[in-house]
Amino acid sequence: MKNNIIKAGATAVILLLTTTTIWAQAVKASPAATATGTINGANITIKYSSPAVKGRVIYGGLVPYDKVWRAGANEATVFTTDKKIIVGKTPLEAGSYSIYAIPGEKTWKIIFNSETGQWGTSHSGESTRVPAKDVVSILVKPVKTAALEERLKYEVSPKGFSLVWENQSVFVPIK
16 A cells, blocks of 8 residues: 555656646747846836747748737737836836737837736737737838847847847837
8 A cells, every 4th residue: 555655656746747847848939038228227128938930931921910919929028117218209108018019021010008917819819919008109110130030039229129030120219
């Protein structure tokens, strides 16, 4: 009887470790990442999940043109500023915002939305964005990059931030 209890306990531990390992590997497919920097005295933090190209066509493929995208993977990307800033020509108060994008072949729309903490897409694959909570949007132009960027990344510079992935970079001016 004692051996059966030990075997059952060992089996449960092995099952738990196997399940945890499989789950951890699935989560790491698009690992969490953070970009930080300072723009005009404001501390900026962008928290996102970083998917990989993995040989796929990203824009116009995995990320369709002219459709709302969470600008990352998993949860919606979160942009935080500790001071009021100007996005393009529009003021954005201090706080945290979800970033969404509507990629196009020639122009992208970047959207700052006041709701945070939501998963980026619903079970049907549609965006969880609530348009009534959009606070700022800006049109920007994608630029072809010299090299393939395997993982999506955000970069904060003194003049704004860039979203870089696959063979494109999109710059959002901030002051």
